[in-house]
Amino acid sequence: MIRSGESPVIVNSGPGDAPAAAARVDYRRGRVFEPTVESGTSLPSEAVRSADAMQARTPCASRLLKSTVMWSVIVDSSRAGSAPARRTPSSSGLPQRSTVVPHEVRRRHKRRAQPSMVMIDAQTVRGGRFGPTFHNAGGRGGRTVGAKRSILVEILALPVAVRVDPAKPHDVRSGRDLLRERLPDLPSLTAIVADRGYRGLAGRRPSPWSSRRAISPRTRPAPGSAGWSRSSSLLGDQRSAQPRVYGGRVAVIRSPRASGVRPAWQISRRAAAIAIVAPVQRPPWDPEKARTNFDKHGVTFEEARVALNHPLARQWPDPEHSDDEDRSIVIGLSPGGRLLLIVTATGVNGKMRIISARRATKRERHAYQDG
Amino acid sequence: MHTKTADRPQLRPGSATSGASAPAFPDTVAYWLEDDLENRVSRLFATSEKPMRLAGRVLENLGALDGWTVARRDVNGARHVVASGPALEAAATPFMPVRTLAEAAVVQRFNEARRRDPEFPSRAHVETDERVY
Numbered sequence: 001m002i003r004s005g006e007s008p009v010i011v012n013s014g015p016g017d018a019p020a021a022a023a024r025v026d027y028r029r030g031r032v033f034e035p036t037v038e039s040g041t042s043l044p045s046e047a048v049r050s051a052d053a054m055q056a057r058t059p060c061a062s063r064l065l066k067s068t069v070m071w072s073v074i075v076d077s078s079r080a081g082s083a084p085a086r087r088t089p090s091s092s093g094l095p096q097r098s099t100v101v102p103h104e105v106r107r108r109h110k111r112r113a114q115p116s117m118v119m120i121d122a123q124t125v126r127g128g129r130f131g132p133t134f135h136n137a138g139g140r141g142g143r144t145v146g147a148k149r150s151i152l153v154e155i156l157a158l159p160v161a162v163r164v165d166p167a168k169p170h171d172v173r174s175g176r177d178l179l180r181e182r183l184p185d186l187p188s189l190t191a192i193v194a195d196r197g198y199r200g201l202a203g204r205r206p207s208p209w210s211s212r213r214a215i216s217p218r219t220r221p222a223p224g225s226a227g228w229s230r231s232s233s234l235l236g237d238q239r240s241a242q243p244r245v246y247g248g249r250v251a252v253i254r255s256p257r258a259s260g261v262r263p264a265w266q267i268s269r270r271a272a273a274i275a276i277v278a279p280v281q282r283p284p285w286d287p288e289k290a291r292t293n294f295d296k297h298g299v300t301f302e303e304a305r306v307a308l309n310h311p312l313a314r315q316w317p318d319p320e321h322s323d324d325e326d327r328s329i330v331i332g333l334s335p336g337g338r339l340l341l342i343v344t345a346t347g348v349n350g351k352m353r354i355i356s357a358r359r360a361t362k363r364e365r366h367a368y369q370d371g
Numbered sequence: 372m373h374t375k376t377a378d379r380p381q382l383r384p385g386s387a388t389s390g391a392s393a394p395a396f397p398d399t400v401a402y403w404l405e406d407d408l409e410n411r412v413s414r415l416f417a418t419s420e421k422p423m424r425l426a427g428r429v430l431e432n433l434g435a436l437d438g439w440t441v442a443r444r445d446v447n448g449a450r451h452v453v454a455s456g457p458a459l460e461a462a463a464t465p466f467m468p469v470r471t472l473a474e475a476a477v478v479q480r481f482n483e484a485r486r487r488d489p490e491f492p493s494r495a496h497v498e499t500d501e502r503v504y
Contacts, residue, residue, distance in 0.1 A: 110408050116489075188489065284488070309485065309493040311429045312412060314468075317477040326477045333496040344481070352484035 105158060114188035115154035120178070121194070122150045122171040150174040152182065160186070284344075285354040297358035299340060304357030307332035307340040314368050318343070331360050331368040339365055391465030393420040394453055399443045401503045402453065404429075407438025412496065415503045419443070419453060420466070426459055427466035432482065433492060436460045 103113035124146055148167040152160040163178040175194070183189065290301040307313065313332030321327050326346040334340050339360040346352045360368065401415035404422045413425050422441045430436050440455040441462075454462045470478060485491055 107408065110410075305488070305490060306493040309488060309491040310496070311406065311432050311492045312425060312496075313432060314428055315432075315478060315481060317474045317481075319473070319477070326480055328477065328481045335493075335496070337496055346477075346481050346484045350480065350484055350487075352481065352488075 105156060106154075109156055111156070112188060114186060115160060116188050117193065118152045118154050118160050118186070118189065119193040120150065120152050120175050122148050122174055124148050124167050148174060150178045152178065284352050289355070293356055293358075297356075299334075299338075299357045299359065301354050301357060303334045303336070303338075304340055304342045304354055307334040307338075307357075308342050308344065308354065324348075327355075331364055339368060393418060393423045393466070394462070395419060396443060396445070396451075396453075398445045398447075400446055402441060402443045403498075405440040405442055406494075408494075409440070410497045412498055414498055414500050417503055421504070422453075423463050423466040426463035428468060430460060430463050431467050431478070432485075434482075434486075436463065 106113060106115070146167040148165050148169075148171070150163045150165065150171065152162075154160050161178055161182040163174060163181070165174045165177070179192070284305070285301045294300050308330050310332035313330050315331075316329045318327040318329050322345060325348065328344050328346065330342045330344060332340060332342065340357050341360045341364055342357045343355040344352050345355055395418065399419075401417065402419040402422045403411050403415050404413040404425045406412045413422055416422055419441060426436060426439060426441055429439060436459045437456060439459055441453040441459055443451050443453050445451060453459075
């Protein structure tokens with residue numbers, strides 16, 4: 001029950017929900033309210049309701065649940081050390097309802113409607129591990145009871161998907177099922193962050209090609225060197241195995257292995273603390289050509305790729321320089337505001353690759369600005 | 372003679388050959404193009420033809436103009452929407468880049484390949500230039 005002076009945070013309210021009612025479950029830190037649902041609608045099982053109630057009190061800022069959930073979970077923000085409440089109680093003392101749509105929240109934060117990166121983890125909701133010792137539980141002589149929640153969270157901590165399973169199966173198995181369910185709904189997804197417990201999430205071993213760029217342990221930079229370098233693209237840097245730093249660990253993104261519209265997923269087997277699942281997709285350029293182009297023009301193909309995909313980019317077919325493939329010249333703005341001229345080729349297989357990229361000349365800049 | 376300069380591609384400047392006239396409002400100071408996040412992504416223009424051409428370019432690249440807007444500011448400083456969304460698509464279609472049939476086929480294959488890139492589309496550069504061109 002909400003006490004005076006406390007302001008609840010509305011976790012979820014799907015369209016068509018009935019007004020909130022007074023059924024309450026009191027937890028140690030949060031309070032969960034279950035509204036009355038429309039007649040004829042059956043409530044989920046106690047285990048599922050408890051799972052979602054527990055979700056509301058996780059440190060994750062869970063403000064949304066799946067729209068298909070027929071009940072609302074409303075929790076106050078009186079958790080120790082939590083942020084101030086975002087909603088105020090209505091005059092009746094019950095929380096006000098609001099409909100919060102994830103893509104609207106993302107839009108307010110100037111992000112695309114669909115997330116490109118999510119994090120996955122699992123949490124035991126009820127029950128736990130029992131056995132000779134806690135750490136050995138689940139192994140010899142141990143047993144696991146209760147329920148487990150796997151959750152996908154995007155960068156704004158908005159839950160993307162939740163799945164409740166028995167606690168016994170491994171996290172990877174539940175996570176794999178969750179991904180199998182939700183990947184078709186996440187067409188823009190390019191990376192999944194997971195801890196090393198999710199090794200094997202892809203369900204197959206890395207190929208010899210990709211294992212060359214497996215996540216490697218952190219090494220100190222050589223004396224006199226510039227220090228840590230940073231990978232320029234989540235999809236992999238073709239120039240060298242340059243590290244990305246995550247939480248004090250170094251992870252080298254595995255280079256894309258093959259192209260395809262629907263990327264497969266792969267995860268490092270040697271991640272120290274965090275693993276990156278990158279889509280298995282080769283960047284559309286020759287790595288040697290990318291290196292020479294950078295040496296010659298000071299433009300990386302990663303930057304050119306962004307400029308190429310700029311909505312205001314202008315393109316000209318260039319049939320004079322190739323007979324067996326479509327050449328195009330594109331002028332687009334890079335993230336740094338540089339106007340780049342990029343030459344691309346589209347083969348008969350429909351795949352495009354970047355051939356060169358350089359800064360646009362004055363005449364080309366005028367041609368771009370001319371409209 | 373082949374030289375580095377002579378071999379450079381000759382980029383044709385764009386031209387609105389369709390003869391369509393851009394909307395005009397007498398009390399307007401500037402026109403511009405906004406993306407679906409309501410960011411101004413073009414410079415300020417004295418006429419609406421340039422923003423419409425840019426909208427036509429975006430329409431060719433993205434295939435749709437959901438959420439995109441051509442806006443204007445009047446002499447009192449108030450912002451008005453000239454066209455947005457489907458209305459802008461209809462208004463900007465005559466201002467799309469003019470292509471020959473062969474060029475259109477190449478551009479179509481290019482756009483199909485580009486849209487398969489998971490990085491497509493990248494976010495537009497937010498324009499901060501306040502001068503009216």
